[in-house]
Amino acid sequence: MLENTMLENTPGVSEPILEVRGLEVAFETELGPLRAVDGASFALFPGRTLGLVGESGCGKSVSALSILQLVQPPGRIVSGVTLFHGADLMALEERQMEDVRGRQISMIFQDPAAALNPVFSIGDQIAEALRIHTAVSRAEAGDAAVAMLERVGMPDPASHAKSYPHQLSGGMRQRAMIAMALVCGPDVLIADEPTTALDVTIQAQILDLMLEMQREMGLSILFITHDLAVVSEVADDVAVIYAGRVVETSPAKALFERARHPYTKALIETIPGGSPGRLASIPGMAPDPRNLPTGCRFSDRCPLADDQCRVSEPELESAGEAHWAACWKADHD
Amino acid sequence: MRERPIGRPAGRRIMTDAPLMIVKDLVKEFPHKRAGGRSETMRAVNGVSFHIRRGETLALVGESGSGKTTLARAAAMLHPPTSGSVVFEGREIATLKRRSLKGARKRMQMIFQDPYASLNPRLPVSAIIAEPLAIHSLGNRAERRAEALRLAQSVGLKAQDLDRYPHQFSGGQRQRIAIARALALKPALIFADEPVSALDVSIQSQILNLLRDLREEYGPAFLFIGHDLAVVRHFADRVAVMYMGRIVEEAASETLFNTPRHPYARALIAAAPRIGQGKRAPGAMRGAARDIPSPFDPPPGCPFHPRCPMAEDICKTTPPELELVEPGHQAACHFT
Numbered sequence: 001m002l003e004n005t006m007l008e009n010t011p012g013v014s015e016p017i018l019e020v021r022g023l024e025v026a027f028e029t030e031l032g033p034l035r036a037v038d039g040a041s042f043a044l045f046p047g048r049t050l051g052l053v054g055e056s057g058c059g060k061s062v063s064a065l066s067i068l069q070l071v072q073p074p075g076r077i078v079s080g081v082t083l084f085h086g087a088d089l090m091a092l093e094e095r096q097m098e099d100v101r102g103r104q105i106s107m108i109f110q111d112p113a114a115a116l117n118p119v120f121s122i123g124d125q126i127a128e129a130l131r132i133h134t135a136v137s138r139a140e141a142g143d144a145a146v147a148m149l150e151r152v153g154m155p156d157p158a159s160h161a162k163s164y165p166h167q168l169s170g171g172m173r174q175r176a177m178i179a180m181a182l183v184c185g186p187d188v189l190i191a192d193e194p195t196t197a198l199d200v201t202i203q204a205q206i207l208d209l210m211l212e213m214q215r216e217m218g219l220s221i222l223f224i225t226h227d228l229a230v231v232s233e234v235a236d237d238v239a240v241i242y243a244g245r246v247v248e249t250s251p252a253k254a255l256f257e258r259a260r261h262p263y264t265k266a267l268i269e270t271i272p273g274g275s276p277g278r279l280a281s282i283p284g285m286a287p288d289p290r291n292l293p294t295g296c297r298f299s300d301r302c303p304l305a306d307d308q309c310r311v312s313e314p315e316l317e318s319a320g321e322a323h324w325a326a327c328w329k330a331d332h333d
Numbered sequence: 334m335r336e337r338p339i340g341r342p343a344g345r346r347i348m349t350d351a352p353l354m355i356v357k358d359l360v361k362e363f364p365h366k367r368a369g370g371r372s373e374t375m376r377a378v379n380g381v382s383f384h385i386r387r388g389e390t391l392a393l394v395g396e397s398g399s400g401k402t403t404l405a406r407a408a409a410m411l412h413p414p415t416s417g418s419v420v421f422e423g424r425e426i427a428t429l430k431r432r433s434l435k436g437a438r439k440r441m442q443m444i445f446q447d448p449y450a451s452l453n454p455r456l457p458v459s460a461i462i463a464e465p466l467a468i469h470s471l472g473n474r475a476e477r478r479a480e481a482l483r484l485a486q487s488v489g490l491k492a493q494d495l496d497r498y499p500h501q502f503s504g505g506q507r508q509r510i511a512i513a514r515a516l517a518l519k520p521a522l523i524f525a526d527e528p529v530s531a532l533d534v535s536i537q538s539q540i541l542n543l544l545r546d547l548r549e550e551y552g553p554a555f556l557f558i559g560h561d562l563a564v565v566r567h568f569a570d571r572v573a574v575m576y577m578g579r580i581v582e583e584a585a586s587e588t589l590f591n592t593p594r595h596p597y598a599r600a601l602i603a604a605a606p607r608i609g610q611g612k613r614a615p616g617a618m619r620g621a622a623r624d625i626p627s628p629f630d631p632p633p634g635c636p637f638h639p640r641c642p643m644a645e646d647i648c649k650t651t652p653p654e655l656e657l658v659e660p661g662h663q664a665a666c667h668f669t
Contacts, residue, residue, distance in 0.1 A: 049612075055533035055534065055535060056533055155623075169624045169625070171624055172624065199396040199397055199560070199625070200396075200560070200562070200601060200604040200605050200606075201396060201600055201601060201604045201625075202396075202624070202625075203604065203606075204603075204604040204606075205622075207606075207613070208613070208615060211612075211613060211614075211615035212615040214615070215615050226533065226534065227606070228534070228608060229563075229605075229606035229607055229608050230606045232606070232607070232608045232609065232610065232611070232612075233606045233607075233610065233611075233612065233613050234612060234613065235612065236612060252611070252612065253611060256608055256609060266535065267534060267535065268608065270534050270535055270537070270538035271534065271563060271608065272538075272541070272563040272564055272566065272567035272568075273563070278542050278545060279538040279541055279542055279567070280538065281535065281538040281539045281542055282535035282538075282539075283539075285503055285505065285535070285536060286533075286535075
């Protein structure tokens with residue numbers, strides 16, 4: 001299988017801690033089924049950060065929710081494999097999944113309000129997260145919550161543990177959510193646009209905190225974002241997703257130095273970079289997943305597209321060392 | 334109807350020294366009830382002065398809550414200022430009553446961040462674009478429709494789009510509609526509050542290019558509010574950095590980004606992520622420490638001192654004034 005070759009070609013690492021293969025997620029809509037994720041494959045390696053990048057509606061958040069089997073109806077995982085430490089999470093019972101969520105894989109969101117309960121103090125919520133998964137007393141859990149808040153840089157952690165979410169600033173709420181996500185010592189943290197709602201100065205603090213926690217705890221991070229500049233500062237590896245599929249994946253350095261897929265190239269070039277003229281732009285907009293172009297799904301916006309691109313869909317193929325692109329026209333080494 | 338500026342060659346943006354808008358000592362306070370019923374005022378804009386020349390783009394940057402949007406709305410007389418002066422095209426408008434503002438309103442238009450909220454969902458695109466013309470009783474129905482078509486085409490919409498409704502368009506297309514409407518009266522000044530922040534990057538660059546083209550063609554001045562410094566640097570001629578209701582630094586765009594003088598401006602620029610530097614080492618946090626103080630309880634002295642690496646005793650007691658550090662470059666810091 002292609003994904004196996006992907007592994008063998010990734011230098012210096014043995015095996016991914018988390019791997020998604022051929023994921024398909026569909027939503028029933030009034031206008032027919034909508035395939036939000038349509039054959040996405042990506043791999044997260046131990047102690048590393050994989051940036052999953054794409055524009056709104058490309059399926060990046062749904063992919064993340066699928067890993068934890070948190071896709072809500074009318075959404076449904078159609079097929080795919082999610083290997084965590086080599087075992088397929090899709091095969092687990094809900095009860096077994098509950099043990100994975102929070103304890104082994106936890107998740108943080110753009111909006112801490114989605115994860116924090118407004119009627120409990122943040123200290124109680126962090127303690128509760130610990131008590132669900134471990135046999136500790138209420139008092140021990142409370143102490144552990146304060147200690148965790150201190151580790152994530154919450155000022156005055158003992159008194160802030162008694163605060164309710166609405167009493168905290170956006171940056172502090174994000175710290176509290178990170179504390180809750182990490183208190184059980186998970187192996188994997190899935191972070192879905194964790195800094196998108198924050199001011200840049202606060203974003204820098206939170207990104208820094210995540211990198212620090214990664215080093216201290218050996219965390220592997222799946223970092224989902226639309227922001228390529230943020231990805232370039234936190235990710236070791238990048239997977240670019242377009243209309244439900246990963247179209248390019250490689251170590252971050254190689255991707256930013258020499259992107260192979262025309263979509264990735266265009267995304268990088270559209271970022272204003274100080275030159276005063278017109279910006280590069282991508283014509284048109286991402287396709288409706290119910291009405292994809294035939295062949296390559298980027299073909300209707302691609303400057304390189306020819307007849308082959310409009311007829312048959314390219315698969316991820318090796319384009320360089322640990323570098324994969326799904327494009328008939330991609331430059332190869 | 335007014336003469337159509339169609340066919341004016343591109344590249345004719347005329348920026349002159351003639352000030353279009355001069356804002357002086359502008360203050361905007363909001364009443365606020367504390368828990369327990371005690372009333373107090375929150376000073377969202379605290380004595381701000383700036384000017385915009387004809388055809389010039391001035392950007393306001395700063396963290397959320399710094400007063401950017403309130404300042405723009407006060408200058409546009411959407412929320413009349415508590416005190417201070419706003420001279421627009423040579424006329425004091427801060428003291429005018431609603432009715433007398435109509436003339437000035439015609440010469441200023443707004444574009445907002447959220448094109449979903451700013452377009453009337455019950456009107457077809459033709460009526461949305463032509464609405465400002467109708468409000469000011471310009472032309473008859475047929476003329477307004479013809480003008481709406483011309484405007485729609487100038488922002489990249491098609492003739493058949495005129496009879497569709499906002500919900501039938503994507504975010505980027507809606508922003509084009511909002512821009513066409515803003516251009517209908519050929520305003521001298523456009524307030525653009527985060528006009529591309531809600532858009533995906535591939536769409537964001539399309540809209541920024543459109544705004545640049547229209548600026549070349551029609552030559553309006555912009556007061557441009559943005560939090561994405563790369564976008565601001567690309568689009569603005571001059572930049573004012575706001576912090577807690579004040580302008581703390583102001584300079585030509587390239588000067589500000591290359592040699593920021595105020596520690597807050599430096600922190601803001603350092604904190605903005607950039608491509609091409611590789612993964613950061615943990616602990617290499619750039620930007621300002623701590624949280625933004627509450628606007629209800631601003632620190633005494635320089636409002637940035639609790640977060641400032643350079644703060645000394647004087648900063649805790651004496652607020653620094655905005656002073657010239659070189660021609661065209663002002664900063665409010667005791668240690669620039």
